[in-house]
Amino acid sequence: MPPEKKPPTIYDVARLSGVSISTISRVLNAPDKVNSITHKRVMNAIDQLEFIPRADARARARQNTNRIGVLTPFFTAPSFVQRFRGVASALSKANYELVIYPIDSMDHLQGYISSIPLMRNIDGLIIMSLSLGDQDARRLSNNDMETVLIEYSHPRLNSIVIDDEHGGQLAAEHLIKQGHRTFAFLGDIEPPEKFSIHPVRSRLTGFKQVLQEAGLSLPKAHISSCPYTQEESRQGALELLSLPKPPTAIFTASDIQALSVMKVARQLNIKVPDDLAIIGFDDIDVAEHVDLTTICQHLDESGRLAAEILLARISEPKRPLQHINLPLKLIKRMTT
Amino acid sequence: MPPEKKPPTIYDVARLSGVSISTISRVLNAPDKVNSITHKRVMNAIDQLEFIPRADARARARQNTNRIGVLTPFFTAPSFVQRFRGVASALSKANYELVIYPIDSMDHLQGYISSIPLMRNIDGLIIMSLSLGDQDARRLSNNDMETVLIEYSHPRLNSIVIDDEHGGQLAAEHLIKQGHRTFAFLGDIEPPEKFSIHPVRSRLTGFKQVLQEAGLSLPKAHISSCPYTQEESRQGALELLSLPKPPTAIFTASDIQALSVMKVARQLNIKVPDDLAIIGFDDIDVAEHVDLTTICQHLDESGRLAAEILLARISEPKRPLQHINLPLKLIKRMTT
DNA sequence: TGTTAAACTGAAAGTGCTTTCAGAAACCGC
DNA sequence: GCGGTTTCTGAAAGCACTTTCAGTTTAACA
Known part of the structure; x- marks a missing residue:
């Protein structure tokens, strides 16, 4: 029978290291604000207990999720996949998680658009190849859901298009x-x-x-x-x-x-x-x-750019909206 | 200037409909336990305020996330994408979200394996085409992180392999x-x-x-x-x-x-x-x-199966582990 | 050695739901 | 019209962190 003990909380760490829970939190989130010897003591306790903060508790307290979502139709079609590759590469650098919402009907889309900004399940949204009503765009921006559109554009949201x-x-x-x-x-x-x-x-x-x-x-x-x-x-x-x-x-x-x-x-x-x-x-x-x-049409690039713009806006919401037009290029191979 | 008002909480709904927050919660989670006229009153208030429960608060209270994760290398390679298609189709039916963790190094993998089960960021995990040490497998199962392996197997975890x-x-x-x-x-x-x-x-x-x-x-x-x-x-x-x-x-x-x-x-x-x-x-x-x-090798099918097994185990943890061997089939086309 | 500023820490409030528990109300058969 | 169910509801206790605020300690300097 495995030990089956509850995973440690910040309280356990506090008890073991003889400080308050606030200090544990600070060690994790603002290490420079805590005395280096206290820091070491806390770190020891953390290591000893193998403490890892629970993501949901953290998300609730800080009001962010470190997660961005992608709304897309046909998400396994090669062109979409390549955009994902770009998105993922930008996100992993920034330690954001990627959640995918495959869309296969109009209702589906509406449901997501109306619930996502209020659920606050993600910090930002990329919408690929989907048209968006004025109503919906307003809803997203009014609720402060940072959004980047790919292959569609709207004045109130960031966008990346091609000609x-x-x-x-x-x-x-x-x-x-x-x-x-x-x-x-x-x-x-x-x-x-x-x-x-x-x-x-x-x-x-x-x-x-x-x-x-x-x-x-x-x-x-x-x-x-x-x-x-x-x-x-x-x-x-x-x-x-x-x-x-x-x-x-x-x-x-x-x-x-x-x-x-x-x-x-x-x-x-x-x-x-x-x-x-x-x-x-x-x-x-x-x-x-x-x-x-x-x-x-630089698919990888469009995904990467979308993610980068999104992250930039999340960390700096004042930054102006971006509307990017990606250049196209003919590539001659053997079929012409 | 947009209204910029805070999104409504369960408390706002309670106030508007003249009942307690517990009742609001019940209307949403156990509608049959509440009087039909109260139910209607609450629903009106919910509609009027456009209330949607915040996902993180919900997750904290119920201790689940309605989200499953997939750990995978090369996630944009066609064979992996096709497995994703299967996974996604099974998940969307069950209203689970799909989060992807692309793996591109050993450290990466180790980091995820050790943090995921403690962060409790997801309810279940699918691990594709990655080998897993005994230590890690034990860690997952000891921490009750339901897991399905694809293309690899371990006695303590569900697995789907081919010959x-x-x-x-x-x-x-x-x-x-x-x-x-x-x-x-x-x-x-x-x-x-x-x-x-x-x-x-x-x-x-x-x-x-x-x-x-x-x-x-x-x-x-x-x-x-x-x-x-x-x-x-x-x-x-x-x-x-x-x-x-x-x-x-x-x-x-x-x-x-x-x-x-x-x-x-x-x-x-x-x-x-x-x-x-x-x-x-x-x-x-x-x-x-x-x-x-x-x-x-029935890629779509392997993904779908993995997700189904995972969901089944999540809702019924006593259910025995499954180790599946998917059949192979030669498909003759024009290159032989 | 006293004064003042800087560095550090703990208490407590906040985050928005779910769920248990106990009590109130409604219902039922006699 | 009375005891006993059953149905419904509200109060309150979680859930596990972050962050503010105020108080304490330490450092720096004259």
Whole structure:
């Protein structure tokens, strides 16, 4: 039978070291305010008892949690994961914990938005790729819940965005320069859920615009709007590539969907990039693995930045809001 | 200027509805124990004030947090992400929050293991792919920190493992059946970090064993031990494929590394599967995208199971420990 | 050696809930 | 209309720290 004794409290330490509990607390939180010999005595007692303050008691007393939350849809999709990597790396340096709230419905989101700022379960919030009503934004900022939005913006909250239209332009310019004349677009133009944002449309807009300016066209039949899922993306790709006069270049709204196009091309024995150029969007890790040309949106960086801004505002709430526009960059690999 | 008033407490609700705070608490936590008319009055007050109990106060009083933690290395690697997906799906059903502790060093791990059970910051812990000393396991169980290990096991804690050797056997059997006679293995045989586990060796063992039993050999030069990184995996693949008499089949210890092999094959203009068969391990999402034959280890399922076992034990601590061995399955696609 | 400032410490209030316990009120069958 | 249940409610005791405030000790200096 294991000892099964209660873990020690600050009172036990106080008793053992012969000082008051306030002093124990000070040793832990403001060591320079306590006499070095007292300090040593207390530390000995702490070590001896293996005392560690209980997180909840601490949180209650200091009114903070050392924890930040991330609200996100599709949190296991590669592009989101890479943002998490950035977030985590910034947080671990600062000794903050990371809690994830996966969102899979509008209600879900509403519930979190209305309860999180009042529960005060976390010190700050990062909201990824979700649109936020004015009401909700106000609620967050009125309740002093520090927030950073990614891929969406609101004047009352910090935000990090990219210029999706410009991304589409970059893709078009590149393909034109490569000599292509017939193009197609594949992406999830209808937003997957009402609560999610829809940057895809903007990417298409930029793409079309540059084509038009070059006197080239993108016929309706060459725009395939299909959901993010593998099955449907492949279906869309198949349709495009089975057209009587198929496009020689396809721009997809995400790298993952580009993978589907590549797969279909392989099955149809279409040579990439000789017979078909493919360009994706995101630059997720696997893009390099499969040598996919893509528009890089610095996913890691966006997560890291979001966390850093958040931490800065938490420790210094007067600091002005930040609205950052992250640059995009075309990365040429082997599919164009 | 926003109102900037303090969020309401249970006392405000009590005052407004003319009952004591105990009753408010009961309305929230044991509604059936309170008169339906009182209940209604209280609910009105709650709605009117938009009252939401503070999570930390609640946590302190009830001694639980409704939060579980996951300790994991490489948390953005696809195989880990997929386990998270399983974990998250089980947790969200039960209204538990998910906090992630990325581990990137031995000290890191030690720090968490010794503080987590005493801080009582979470109600339960999932530890992925990390080896745990006897000391640490005892510490967790003695302090009543419910824990589930994944990819590692210890008699005092719940665990979910797979039979890595069997995975290697499956791969070998399949390749032999396909008519191959010269094989290679590529994987991170030297564990990447001391704190991490090393299932790769077992996969190789099983692989070799079946080859031997079939009278086939796996020469030293055909075993490439290279770290998980893209660069080094490619290097390893390049060496294998540049041998005077290169293998016609490669088994890699992970899907990600299989991708690297595929990339090198593409660059060398080696036809897959005609000139070279490739088989991976894990069955991550992209495996299907790139049509990779692989050993499926049901990653989502392992995460889901871990979370379910954890929740079950938390709500019913007497329940016996579980040690689960998840079956493996070969999934044939286009690379063999 | 006395005065004053600086350094240190303990008592106590605060943090916002849950839960036990005991008493009051309502109900029930006879 | 009376004892005995049952149902409901409020008072009060946790939960385990942090932080303020005031008092005491020590140090510094003339």
